[in-house]
Amino acid sequence: MLCWLQQALRAYDNPVIDAAIRLANTMQLPVLVYHGVRKDYPYASDRLHHFILGASVDLADGCRRRGLAVVQHVDRAERREKGLAYRLCIDAAALVLEDQPTFVARWQAERVAVRIDIPVFAVNAACLVPPAVIGADVTGRTAFLRRHEPARATWLAWDDEVAEVAPYEGDLPFTPDRLGADDLGRLIAELDIDHSVPASAAHPAGRAAAEGRLARLLAAVLPGYASARNDATRSDGASGLSPYLHFGVLGPREIMAAVDAAPAGAQHKRKFADELLGWREWFHYQARQLAVPEGYHRVAGWARQTLADHAGDPRPEHETLEAMLRGETRDETWNACQRQFLADGWMHNNLRMYWAKRIIAMTSSPEAAWATACYLNDRLSLDGRDPSTYGNLAAMFAGAPADRERPVYGKVATRGDGSTRHREGGAAWLEQAAARLVPAVTIPATAPVDPYLTGGPPI
Ligand SMILES: Cc1cc2nc3c(=O)[nH]c(=O)nc-3n(C[C@H](O)[C@H](O)[C@H](O)COP(=O)(O)OP(=O)(O)OC[C@H]3O[C@@H](n4cnc5c(N)ncnc54)[C@H](O)[C@@H]3O)c2cc1C
Secondary structure, eight states, X not given: OEEEOSSOOOSSSOHHHHHHHHHHHHHTOOOEEEEEEOSOSTTOBHHHHHHHHHHHHHXXXXXXXXXXXXXEEEOOGGGOOXXXXXXXXXXXXXXXXXXXXXHHHHHHHXXXXXXXXXXXXXXOOSOSSOGGGGOSOOOSHHHHHHHHHHHHHHHHOOOOOOOOSOOOOSOXXXXXXXXXGGGHHHHHHTSSSBTTSOXXXXXXXXXXXXXXXXXXXXXXXXXXXXXXXXXXXXXXXSOOOHHHHHTTSSOHHHHHHHHHHSOSOHHHHHHHHIIIIIIHHHHHHHHHHOSOTTSGGGSOHHHHHHHHHTTTSOOTTOOOHHHHHTTOSSOHHHHHHHHHHHHHSOOOHXXXXXXXXXXXXXXXXXXXXXXXXXXXXHHHOTTOSSHHHHHHHHHHHSSSEEEEEETTTEEEOXXXXXXXXXXTTHHHHHHHHHHSOOOOOOOXXXXXXXXXXXXXXXX
């Protein structure tokens, strides 16, 4: 039974692995877990590779502890293994992979599923309540929550499956890598990827770091979450868990079980659940319903129309891509936001709203704004390329219409920076942000375009 993990990089509490074990037990077959990393996916960088491969090391250790054979492969010039997933399928009875609605995991799963002739099962490990069980007919968040909320308790109860058959020891169509945490720096340095975007010190890779973040959430963040979460100047206002969630190092079930058991006040737990389950899983559901969740055309029609009506307006706040990428525009607050992306590979939620809205004024057209926002978010942020990326950006490009029409934005509401700048401590925070050392990331030769509209998935 081949279990292909693409983004759910955890050994336990992993529905993809558990589905593979359950199927394998039924057929009295061993499971082979496979995790491979290409070097030619969009935005491949030291930052993403470190995070992914660090998680893969712990994933493999955990799988072995569970009595499962696991093979890893890092794509590189001297170790190209074309079509590895297909070749691994040749001797498999069935393939279990991920039901992920965006980016590489989705493209790969869709491509493989139509080309192989063994059964393929796509299992969701990203959400507490798998989007597939909600049904395909929900169009609004309120209706989504009406189905989602009652389903949560059922999915919170989980027991890891136990493999009945000894680990797979048969032939393999390639020589696997055996990744160790100590080898990753050297290995990554030799790859033909973007070395100008370095690993994030704020979000170290691996399971121990994720567990540390979860412990910090329970002890320091959750007790004040409902009131502190909007304050970007505080270091204890938000959990910083999104990178670990994006790459599945931690699943929402484990986080919610810990939150439910914590002694924090009910209003804080409710607010946290609203973000982690109510918003995050809504965006996953939305993305799964869309053929191309990453494209500009997902933005509400009225918003695209009003932005198009104002596409010819003068744009005095226009900035070059270089100034934006490096966080060196004329807007001090925007630069502070962008510098968080550059330095940490993460940005506070409250800043992201201002950052995204301002990109509409800083670029030459609404389409260029969308492409630039996706590009900056996806290239720099560890949690980018996610259903929450495109869902939130779409909300920033539309949302509730403004009370009056403005240049460039039309009826799309604008947003000021007062919630950070005018807070107590705001000025000091801006000063610190400006003084931060950030990497000098390379500037692309051409401006970003919406890659998903022009030629389909780039790989
Ligand atoms: C323009 C814009 C772009 C965004 N891009 C991304 C992205 O690329 N990847 C991403 O994961 N999130 C994105 N978000 C959502 C949110 O900003 C981040 O999830 C959050 O800042 C992550 O920090 P945290 O883990 O400390 O959040 P916490 O406040 O600790 O929240 C806990 C978890 O709840 C979920 N969550 C919180 N807020 C949201 C939200 N608005 N939408 C969906 N889920 C949420 C996240 O999984 C988060 O890890 C974006 C928001 C905006 C406005």
